[in-house]
Amino acid sequence: MTAPRYVTAIGILAAGGVLLAAPAVVSPLEHPGPVAPLAGPQDQQQRVWIFELTNPTRRPRIGMPDFVAPSGDAELREMATAVAEVLWADLDFEQEFYMIPREESASIPSAPTAATIPLERWSQIGADFVVLGVLERAGDAVSVRLQLVPVRAESNQGGQQFGYKYGPCRTQAPRACAHAIADHMHKELRNLDGVAQTQIAFVSDRDSERVRTRPIPNSGTAKEIYIADYDGANQRPVTANRSLTFGPAWSPDARTLAYMLWEPGLPETIVLNTLDGRPARRLLPEDGYGNQLPAWSPDGTRLAFASNRSGNTDVWVVNRDGSGLRQLTNHPASDTSPTWAPSGLQIAFVSDRSGGTQIYLVNADGTGLQKLTSDPGDHDRPTWSPLGFIAYTSGAALGHNISLYEVDTGRISVLTDGLGDNGSPSVSPNGRHIAFKTTRWGREQIGIINRRGQNLKRITTVGTNHSPSWSRQR
Amino acid sequence: MTRTQLFCRRSIRGGAAALALAFAAACGGNPPPAAPGAGADPFPGSPSGTTSTVPPPPVDPATPPPVPIEPDLITADPYVDMTVDEVNENSPLKPVFFTYDSDELDDQARQALNDNAEVLRTYANWVITIEGHCDERGTPEYNLALGDRRALAAKTYLQSLGISASRLHTVSYGKEFPFDPGHTESAWQANRRAHLVLTAK
Numbered sequence: 166m167t168a169p170r171y172v173t174a175i176g177i178l179a180a181g182g183v184l185l186a187a188p189a190v191v192s193p194l195e196h197p198g199p200v201a202p203l204a205g206p207q208d209q210q211q212r213v214w215i216f217e218l219t220n221p222t223r224r225p226r227i228g229m230p231d232f233v234a235p236s237g238d239a240e241l242r243e244m245a246t247a248v249a250e251v252l253w254a255d256l257d258f259e260q261e262f263y264m265i266p267r268e269e270s271a272s273i274p275s276a277p278t279a280a281t282i283p284l285e286r287w288s289q290i291g292a293d294f295v296v297l298g299v300l301e302r303a304g305d306a307v308s309v310r311l312q313l314v315p316v317r318a319e320s321n322q323g324g325q326q327f328g329y330k331y332g333p334c335r336t337q338a339p340r341a342c343a344h345a346i347a348d349h350m351h352k353e354l355r356n357l358d359g360v361a362q363t364q365i366a367f368v369s370d371r372d373s374e375r376v377r378t379r380p381i382p383n384s385g386t387a388k389e390i391y392i393a394d395y396d397g398a399n400q401r402p403v404t405a406n407r408s409l410t411f412g413p414a415w416s417p418d419a420r421t422l423a424y425m426l427w428e429p430g431l432p433e434t435i436v437l438n439t440l441d442g443r444p445a446r447r448l449l450p451e452d453g454y455g456n457q458l459p460a461w462s463p464d465g466t467r468l469a470f471a472s473n474r475s476g477n478t479d480v481w482v483v484n485r486d487g488s489g490l491r492q493l494t495n496h497p498a499s500d501t502s503p504t505w506a507p508s509g510l511q512i513a514f515v516s517d518r519s520g521g522t523q524i525y526l527v528n529a530d531g532t533g534l535q536k537l538t539s540d541p542g543d544h545d546r547p548t549w550s551p552l553g554f555i556a557y558t559s560g561a562a563l564g565h566n567i568s569l570y571e572v573d574t575g576r577i578s579v580l581t582d583g584l585g586d587n588g589s590p591s592v593s594p595n596g597r598h599i600a601f602k603t604t605r606w607g608r609e610q611i612g613i614i615n616r617r618g619q620n621l622k623r624i625t626t627v628g629t630n631h632s633p634s635w636s637r638q639r
Numbered sequence: 640m641t642r643t644q645l646f647c648r649r650s651i652r653g654g655a656a657a658l659a660l661a662f663a664a665a666c667g668g669n670p671p672p673a674a675p676g677a678g679a680d681p682f683p684g685s686p687s688g689t690t691s692t693v694p695p696p697p698v699d700p701a702t703p704p705p706v707p708i709e710p711d712l713i714t715a716d717p718y719v720d721m722t723v724d725e726v727n728e729n730s731p732l733k734p735v736f737f738t739y740d741s742d743e744l745d746d747q748a749r750q751a752l753n754d755n756a757e758v759l760r761t762y763a764n765w766v767i768t769i770e771g772h773c774d775e776r777g778t779p780e781y782n783l784a785l786g787d788r789r790a791l792a793a794k795t796y797l798q799s800l801g802i803s804a805s806r807l808h809t810v811s812y813g814k815e816f817p818f819d820p821g822h823t824e825s826a827w828q829a830n831r832r833a834h835l836v837l838t839a840k
Contacts, residue, residue, distance in 0.1 A: 379770075632779070
């Protein structure tokens, strides 16, 4: 077994982000600073992905014991355990590897070096690789040395071993540390853009506040924008308007959230929130028109949205600074709920111009209108995946499902299983997962499912939650 | 202003004479007779300082016929001292109901809006918001647009009756704030509405 070759040069990345006092916005995002590989294999150009040579029908089986930290350092050992647990879950999520359940390997002791790993024990439970993770303090920060150790000599097939040192991590943020490692591993080993460092924004009424913006006795429960890590951790509010907010949409650089806000006496309006404690600003001047359902262009320069400014609801496009407002669709029917193609050249939207709501396509300059769907039932909330399909809400008045429309072939498949009312899909940035709203667990909650309809996960449990939007990585 | 005075100055619709009598009585068409020994001197000119022990002659208990109050003499705004919230708690503005998936105004809808226009003409300083609401069927996104259409339909009709657009704001709440949380047709009917609220006066 060849020893891993570590480059000793270290590039320390500056910790970014500052916690700002936020009088108007509750709990702005904390940026722990980017965690990245500090050192790795020297010969990056000729790196062989170690899994290329294994059986393509069988995913590599990876075992992950607890990570290792110096025995006198209880805080670091606790962090080591947390990092390993979260990393296991992150790798398991994408299903590129078969992660051996940690209960199955719980009796196999962790080893502090590759040479001392009890490979025979791991081989008995069918592991192809074992993750060696070693945490060390470096001043205020923590580094994680991680290595994929092959269990049998032939597992590696002569390729380089995967080994990197990651940092700077912080003891207060083990999850962020694990997420960064997971994304790097997925990129290096599978050429996959992982989602471990992404977030999901959604609408929640869990604060149970009474709406202050309607002057009637029974004004209703306020709905605010919340953010969660993609795995449901760290759920925290973005707004505290005690009003109705709806339809959050992440900008492509994941630094701005657009959403609809209802203020007293005013029509629904679109605001942009830069998540840094400054108040959200209106996208358009207040002019008495209702603006709904913002959708960012893939290059982040424009937003498409629905508006009644023409006298009926049409799709409009505007630059993110509010300039360049132009009308995209022009029809007496309601055209709404736009979504951009990943190319930025087309926009899909919903229209009831032919009776029942169907999905249409138009070029970003307004030409080339086509109808995409004709199947029965009302469709809504299309969202375009970079993997070439459009997810949308489909079906009857109650009890909708998420369907997928394959753009190249026009083929439609139903993603969800008919349990409860399912809708409002939002696709992960790598296109492989869909966040959505579902009532299958009782009240409206956010769930995640992969594009094959498997691996359903529940994200929210408190209050009523809906209208998810999945960010890219910052 | 006391409650009695406020009550007296309420504008009278319909002009029922009996109602006018009742108002007149409550508003005190004549002051009640002074009780004996109450301090008023019933015999002006009697020697000062002396208190007469002769009871005053009984006053005829029948009060003179009251003067009917004519409606156009009552012009004060009974809502003038109320807050916007208080007005909305007992609002003279009527909701407008719609059939499923529709923004069309039927006869009852138009009648309700006719009445609302009358209120808005009477209180010419009122600014209202017309909220568009939907029942729970259909997606939240679709219902945002439908709510917009319902609010706009009500606004357009009020404008056609002469109410200035600057007094009529619209907002859609889609299906987010149902008036009836039930899942029956009667609950859905109650939720398919344009709801008018006072926002400034």
